[in-house]
Amino acid sequence: MIDHQTGDSVPMFPDLEGPRPAGDKVLLYPVHRTSAWWSHVGRNMGWGDSKVVSDLRGDGDVDVVDDFYAELRRLRRQDDPDSGLLSSAEIEDVIARCRVLRWLDPQLARAMAHAMTIAMDRVLERERPRIIASFPIDRYVSDVLERRARKRGIPYVEVTAGVLPSSSMLMYRGALLKMRSAPTEGAVDAAVASIAVPDFVPTYVAKASNFTRSRFLRTWGYFRARGLAFKAISIWRRDPLGLHYNDAQYFLGHKPRLRDMRVVGMHDADWRDRVAAVPRDRRVMIALSVFPEASIDYWLRELPLIAYEDLQVRAAKAFSDAGFLVLVKDHPLQFGFRQTGFLDRLRACGKVVILPYDVPGNELVALSGVSFSCTGTLGLQAALAGLVSVVAPAYYADPQDFVVYGSVGEVEGLPGRVMAAPSADLGARRRRIAATLLQGSFGGDLFSFRGFDTVRPASAATDFARAFGERLRVLEGEGTI
Numbered sequence: 293m294i295d296h297q298t299g300d301s302v303p304m305f306p307d308l309e310g311p312r313p314a315g316d317k318v319l320l321y322p323v324h325r326t327s328a329w330w331s332h333v334g335r336n337m338g339w340g341d342s343k344v345v346s347d348l349r350g351d352g353d354v355d356v357v358d359d360f361y362a363e364l365r366r367l368r369r370q371d372d373p374d375s376g377l378l379s380s381a382e383i384e385d386v387i388a389r390c391r392v393l394r395w396l397d398p399q400l401a402r403a404m405a406h407a408m409t410i411a412m413d414r415v416l417e418r419e420r421p422r423i424i425a426s427f428p429i430d431r432y433v434s435d436v437l438e439r440r441a442r443k444r445g446i447p448y449v450e451v452t453a454g455v456l457p458s459s460s461m462l463m464y465r466g467a468l469l470k471m472r473s474a475p476t477e478g479a480v481d482a483a484v485a486s487i488a489v490p491d492f493v494p495t496y497v498a499k500a501s502n503f504t505r506s507r508f509l510r511t512w513g514y515f516r517a518r519g520l521a522f523k524a525i526s527i528w529r530r531d532p533l534g535l536h537y538n539d540a541q542y543f544l545g546h547k548p549r550l551r552d553m554r555v556v557g558m559h560d561a562d563w564r565d566r567v568a569a570v571p572r573d574r575r576v577m578i579a580l581s582v583f584p585e586a587s588i589d590y591w592l593r594e595l596p597l598i599a600y601e602d603l604q605v606r607a608a609k610a611f612s613d614a615g616f617l618v619l620v621k622d623h624p625l626q627f628g629f630r631q632t633g634f635l636d637r638l639r640a641c642g643k644v645v646i647l648p649y650d651v652p653g654n655e656l657v658a659l660s661g662v663s664f665s666c667t668g669t670l671g672l673q674a675a676l677a678g679l680v681s682v683v684a685p686a687y688y689a690d691p692q693d694f695v696v697y698g699s700v701g702e703v704e705g706l707p708g709r710v711m712a713a714p715s716a717d718l719g720a721r722r723r724r725i726a727a728t729l730l731q732g733s734f735g736g737d738l739f740s741f742r743g744f745d746t747v748r749p750a751s752a753a754t755d756f757a758r759a760f761g762e763r764l765r766v767l768e769g770e771g772t773i
């Protein structure tokens with residue numbers, strides 16, 4: 293793993309405590325409707341025994357729901373709930389990062405975090421896995437599982453879709469788990485050819501269109517109804533505090549309200565004229581991310597950075613005050629989910645232009661000389677296109693090819709760093725980025741979990757499992773995990 297402040301290599305799992313469990317058992321943590329797929333992966337990855345542990349009742353090989361509620365009842369009788377397994381500071385960090393817990397009554401949130409920690413720790417004590425795997429950590433359940441695993445000397449790896457075509461990647465809290473061996477020149481050439489093209493979009497980036505009031509109303513109405521249905525299901529399944537069900541509820545502070553329908557008309561009609569009046573190197577794009585999102589809440593180490601809206605507003609003001617024109621473009625998949633008060637705050641920063649939803653990301657890149665983002669894909673695309681790309685620590689970022697900031701206190705100084713950034717050899721930059729992606733990627737279709745059939749498993753799922761298991765063996769052999 294790279295320290296983004298110094299550029300130095302540091303151990304990937306520096307905090308593992310105690311001896312690593314013997315054997316080859318793998319513990320797998322799924323999300324809703326992926327348990328069967330994970331079971332298939334566990335059986336075919338060549339690592340011996342595997343178990344799927346879930347926080348949904350009746351899901352996987354073992355669920356922790358009853359244990360969780362038993363501990364929760366006990367802890368809620370305490371004035372200051374404490375499991376003895378995570379410190380108060382750790383629990384506060386867990387709550388701050390979880391998109392559900394941070395909106396609950398603080399005492400209830402602390403009790404839930406401690407109760408889930410106890411329940412997951414019991415699974416680890418009983419199963420003693422050699423390694424744990426899941427999709428990227430995006431909830432307090434997997435967060436506390438990883439923290440307890442770390443205390444027990446058990447590596448926790450996260451699998452996600454790769455940027456390169458037909459690939460997947462392994463991470464640890466947003467840091468890329470890379471093979472030590474460098475890719476061949478031919479492989480780098482092929483990777484550059486696939487990603488350094490004007491219309492490149494990673495395979496996991498979905499497209500959306502039709503940004504109208506009727507679509508907003510359909511989206512808003514559907515998810516309000518979904519929240520009510522999930523509330524009823526949670527009661528029926530005796531799991532009223534289950535994260536899967538509460539994530540859909542409209543008491544969460546980041547959910548949009550009906551008044552946010554005005555987002556449809558919030559873009560600046562004269563945006564093209566305003567852009568044309570400013571030289572390209574003085575235009576900075578802020579491509580907003582989907583939020584809440586795992587890459588923001590769990591990949592950024594410094595807690596103040598995950599206050600996403602405050603960070604974007606602070607950056608917009610800093611660049612505007614420095615004489616840049618700030619081009620704000622919302623993520624198409626955030627339509628119907630964005631609170632318009634955030635856009636009002638951005639517009640109030642000064643030289644800010646709000647672009648329509650249907651402007652393609654690649655066009656935004658072509659219009660801009662600078663990109664500011666957290667961990668999103670457009671930060672990578674911007675660097676590949678030759679822009680000065682300003683990013684928080686991300687799996688693809690290094691100080692040589694990106695302007696990397698690691699704290700909110702650095703934001704006001706970013707315009708100066710951008711203006712002082714040397715001209716890059718774009719060909720060399722692309723090769724370095726491609727080599728990094730290759731070292732952290734393996735061939736395998738992560739999306740084989742979609743529509744997985746337990747009776748007739750798709751060959752892509754089996755192929756993924758084998759490639760996944762082999763990559764873990766290689767990384768273990770190299771001492772990365």
